[in-house]
Every structure is written in structure tokens, then in C-alpha cells.
Amino acid sequence: MNRPNSEHGFFPDEVILQILARLPVKDLLRSKSVCKLWHKLSSDKYFIQLYNKLSVKNPxxxxxxxxxxxxxxxxxxxxxxxxxxxxxxxxxxxxxxxxxxxxxxxxxxxxxxxxxxxxxxxxxxxxxxxxxxxxxxxxxxxxxxxxxxxxxxxxxxxxxxxxxxxxxxxxxxxxxxxxxxxxxxxxxxxxxxxxxxxxxxxxxxxxxxxxxxxxxxxxxxxxxxxxxxxxxxxxxxxxxxSLPDELCSGSGNRVYLLELDGDLSVVQISEAWMTIWVMKDYEREEWHMVDRTLEGDVFxxxxxxxxxxxxxx
Known part of the structure; x- marks a missing residue:
């Protein structure tokens, strides 16, 4: 794919890529029928990396x-x-x-x-x-x-x-x-x-x-x-x-494992609180509480x- 180039229209290819990379996936799939250039986007390595990078901001x-x-x-x-x-x-x-x-x-x-x-x-x-x-x-x-x-x-x-x-x-x-x-x-x-x-x-x-x-x-x-x-x-x-000591001592709580901004994270939801721990130092296995908010009886x-x-x- 040519970058940049105005051969395919008024805008250079690089500008078109930046615009398309910000579309929701459904709209992006519809755009494949516009022209051969746009149809090839799903297999273009440069565009895939760009789209993945921007998609992180919209989980x-x-x-x-x-x-x-x-x-x-x-x-x-x-x-x-x-x-x-x-x-x-x-x-x-x-x-x-x-x-x-x-x-x-x-x-x-x-x-x-x-x-x-x-x-x-x-x-x-x-x-x-x-x-x-x-x-x-x-x-x-x-x-x-x-x-x-x-x-x-x-x-x-x-x-x-x-x-x-x-x-x-x-x-x-x-x-x-x-x-x-x-x-x-x-x-x-x-x-x-x-x-x-x-x-x-x-x-x-x-x-x-x-x-x-x-x-x-x-x-x-x-x-x-x-x-x-x-x-x-x-x-x-x-x-x-090991899990955070405070989490292990609790009972009757819901616990979820997830990735948060590239770090290992644990979320504990009790009747009153939602607490989030993040492992900031992966080598030393050190957990840090980053948030604690009132939860209530949600769900x-x-x-x-x-x-x-x-x-x-």
C-alpha cells in the first residue's frame, strides 16, 4: 500500500488510513466495498497495527x-x-x-x-x-x-x-x-x-x-x-x-482477575465495596491498592x- 500518495483521490493514503482506523469495526467492514484499496485494508500489516493501537482507547x-x-x-x-x-x-x-x-x-x-x-x-x-x-x-x-x-x-x-x-x-x-x-x-x-x-x-x-x-x-x-x-x-x-493479603482474608466476595493498562489486576466486589489491586512490580509480586469505592447491591x-x-x- 502506497503511503503517502494522492493517486487514489484527493487525500493522501496516509490521511485516509488515519480516518478509517478510527471507524467502528462495523463501519470499517462496510467501507471495504468502496474500492479495491479499502478492501485490502484488513490484510495490510501497517493498517492492522494502527487500528489495534487506536482500538486500545475504545475497549x-x-x-x-x-x-x-x-x-x-x-x-x-x-x-x-x-x-x-x-x-x-x-x-x-x-x-x-x-x-x-x-x-x-x-x-x-x-x-x-x-x-x-x-x-x-x-x-x-x-x-x-x-x-x-x-x-x-x-x-x-x-x-x-x-x-x-x-x-x-x-x-x-x-x-x-x-x-x-x-x-x-x-x-x-x-x-x-x-x-x-x-x-x-x-x-x-x-x-x-x-x-x-x-x-x-x-x-x-x-x-x-x-x-x-x-x-x-x-x-x-x-x-x-x-x-x-x-x-x-x-x-x-x-x-x-499470591493474592493481596486483605483479599485472601475476606469471604463471600466476588473476585475477578483482569489486565489493567498492561498490568495484572484483581478486583474484589463485596456487599459494600469494590476494591482494585494492581501488581505494579511484577518481578517482586507487589500488589498496590489503586481504588476503593462504594459498590452497593448491584447485580x-x-x-x-x-x-x-x-x-x-
């Missing part, structure tokens, strides 16, 4: 709502520019469940076909079917022990993503043992790598929807909120991070009828 949220009386769930898309609207992943041509999100991408697993995973961009409606992580299909004789945890890591600067599947090995007819199997997919090589370690029972007490990618590592919050389990993707090593009534899973994209 979008995908909410999965599950009715307590039914097993079905629906998706709601929330955007500061476009508002709230229903959302569907029907472009994947499979019934899928969202398992993780990172930097605009979603990792989904097939509901009818166990062991099948997709990574998609819900805004451009593009997706990739990942190669099978195992040779044999998932059956009761060959249980899928590698999919207890699912994580997605996306490095925008490198235009690269990783998918992690991890869980205890389980032979047919036996309880899972302490052999913890981890599979990591690399989008550059288009292959899975596998490593095995021995882990304690922390890995059986995971909040599977609480996974965050920060500092080259994936972080999972245990369902008991006793600690954070970390996988360093640079060296394939598992470790633990209490709604939680009787539905549960929510929030994916930041």
Missing part, C-alpha cells in the same frame, strides 16, 4: 449470558461507540463455546466435536480452525484430559498468538493422576508443542473463565481465590502468585436469574 466487551433455568447462552456486544447489541458467532459454522479472549481474539471450542478449537476475530468475522491437538478422537475410552484449562495469548506487536490446553492425564476407568499435560499451539509454526509436569491439586480447583495474558504469561485464578497460577510461555514453566437481583461471563476484546 469492547463481549458478555456471555447463561440463563439459570436453561443450558443455552447468548452473547451481548458492548461498545462505547455503537452501544449494546446482540452478537453471534454463527460465521464459524459450528456450535461453539467461548473459552478465552485476548487482544481482540476469541478462542472457542466446538460443542458437538470435542477436541476441536477455533481462534476468531469477532469483528472481522475471520477464524482459524486449529489442527487437532491429538491423534485419536475424544471418546470415553480416550478421555480429553488436556482441556481442563484453556488460555489464549495474543502478541499484537508480533502478529502472533498461542493457545494453551492443560489438564491432568486420565486413563480410562481411573481418576486423574498428578501428571499434568500442557499443549501449546503456536500460530507461526502452526503446530502444537507438549510438555509434562507433576502438579498438586491446585489445578483441580480452577476458575476456568478467569484467565489473563500479561508479561508473556497466562494467569488463572483458582476458584477458591487462594492464589494465581501462572504459565510462562517463554520457558514453559508453571508457578504461583444482586439479576444473579438469581442469570450468570455472566465477560470477555474483553
Amino acid at each position: 469492547m466487551v463481549l458478555v456471555e449470558v447463561s440463563e439459570s433455568s436453561e443450558s443455552k447462552s447468548s452473547l451481548i456486544f458492548i461498545d462505547k461507540l455503537s452501544g449494546v447489541c446482540d452478537f453471534s458467532l454463527d460465521f464459524i459454522k459450528d456450535r461453539v463455546k467461548v473459552r478465552a479472549s485476548c487482544n481482540g481474539l476469541l478462542c472457542c471450542s466446538s460443542i458437538p466435536d470435542k477436541g476441536v478449537y477455533y481462534v476468531c476475530n469477532p469483528m472481522t468475522r475471520e477464524y482459524k480452525l486449529l489442527p487437532r491437538s491429538r491423534e485419536r478422537p475424544v471418546t470415553r475410552f480416550y478421555p480429553d484430559g488436556e482441556a481442563t484449562l484453556v488460555g489464549l495469548a495474543c502478541d499484537l506487536s508480533m502478529q502472533r498468538f498461542n493457545v494453551v490446553l492443560a489438564g491432568y492425564h486420565r486413563s480410562f476407568g481411573h481418576r486423574p493422576d498428578k501428571t499434568f499435560i500442557c499443549l501449546v499451539f503456536d500460530s507461526v509454526s502452526n503446530r502444537w508443542r507438549k510438555f509434562v509436569s507433576l502438579q498438586d491439586d491446585y489445578f483441580t480447583q480452577m476458575n476456568r473463565n478467569q484467565v489473563v495474558y500479561v508479561n508473556g504469561s497466562l494467569h488463572w485464578l483458582t476458584s477458591s481465590c487462594s492464589c494465581i497460577l501462572v504459565l510462562d510461555l517463554n520457558c514453559d514453566i508453571w508457578r504461583k502468585i 444482586r437481583e439479576e444473579q438469581l436469574y442469570a450468570s455472566f461471563v465477560v470477555f474483553c476484546i
Whole structure:
């Protein structure tokens, strides 16, 4: 793509790129039909990096709502520019469940076909079917022990993503043992790598929807909120991070793990307060309380009828 150039109109290409990079995704997709130049934008590396950089200032949220009386769930898309609207992943041509999100991408697993995973961009409606992580299909004789945890890591600067599947090995007819199997997919090589370690029972007490990618590592919050389990993707090593002492001493509170301006963050919501901690020093694992506000009984009534899973994209 020429930059800058006025060959295609009154404005140089660089000016046009800056304008288009600030459009909501839906409007950007519509603009692809204007001319060949604009149609090529979705595959132009320079434009993708520019759009991702500007999109950080306008975070979008995908909410999965599950009715307590039914097993079905629906998706709601929330955007500061476009508002709230229903959302569907029907472009994947499979019934899928969202398992993780990172930097605009979603990792989904097939509901009818166990062991099948997709990574998609819900805004451009593009997706990739990942190669099978195992040779044999998932059956009761060959249980899928590698999919207890699912994580997605996306490095925008490198235009690269990783998918992690991890869980205890389980032979047919036996309880899972302490052999913890981890599979990591690399989008550059288009292959899975596998490593095995021995882990304690922390890995059986995971909040599977609480996974965050920060500092080259994936972080999972245990369902008991006793600690954070970390996988360093640079060296394939598992470790633990302690939570803030004040948070660990509380009971009956809702706790969420998230990324806040590039830092690992924990949000605790009680009946009266919402408290936010941020790990400012990642190497020393030092937590700092950055905000504490009155919360009230928000969402209490709604939680009787539905549960929510929030994916930041």
C-alpha cells in the first residue's frame, strides 16, 4: 500500500488510513466495498497495527449470558461507540463455546466435536480452525484430559498468538493422576508443542473463565481465590502468585482477575465495596491498592436469574 500518495483521490493514503482506523469495526467492514484499496485494508500489516493501537482507547466487551433455568447462552456486544447489541458467532459454522479472549481474539471450542478449537476475530468475522491437538478422537475410552484449562495469548506487536490446553492425564476407568499435560499451539509454526509436569491439586480447583495474558504469561485464578497460577510461555514453566493479603482474608466476595493498562489486576466486589489491586512490580509480586469505592447491591437481583461471563476484546 502506497503511503503517502494522492493517486487514489484527493487525500493522501496516509490521511485516509488515519480516518478509517478510527471507524467502528462495523463501519470499517462496510467501507471495504468502496474500492479495491479499502478492501485490502484488513490484510495490510501497517493498517492492522494502527487500528489495534487506536482500538486500545475504545475497549469492547463481549458478555456471555447463561440463563439459570436453561443450558443455552447468548452473547451481548458492548461498545462505547455503537452501544449494546446482540452478537453471534454463527460465521464459524459450528456450535461453539467461548473459552478465552485476548487482544481482540476469541478462542472457542466446538460443542458437538470435542477436541476441536477455533481462534476468531469477532469483528472481522475471520477464524482459524486449529489442527487437532491429538491423534485419536475424544471418546470415553480416550478421555480429553488436556482441556481442563484453556488460555489464549495474543502478541499484537508480533502478529502472533498461542493457545494453551492443560489438564491432568486420565486413563480410562481411573481418576486423574498428578501428571499434568500442557499443549501449546503456536500460530507461526502452526503446530502444537507438549510438555509434562507433576502438579498438586491446585489445578483441580480452577476458575476456568478467569484467565489473563500479561508479561508473556497466562494467569488463572483458582476458584477458591487462594492464589494465581501462572504459565510462562517463554520457558514453559508453571508457578504461583499470591493474592493481596486483605483479599485472601475476606469471604463471600466476588473476585475477578483482569489486565489493567498492561498490568495484572484483581478486583474484589463485596456487599459494600469494590476494591482494585494492581501488581505494579511484577518481578517482586507487589500488589498496590489503586481504588476503593462504594459498590452497593448491584447485580444482586439479576444473579438469581442469570450468570455472566465477560470477555474483553
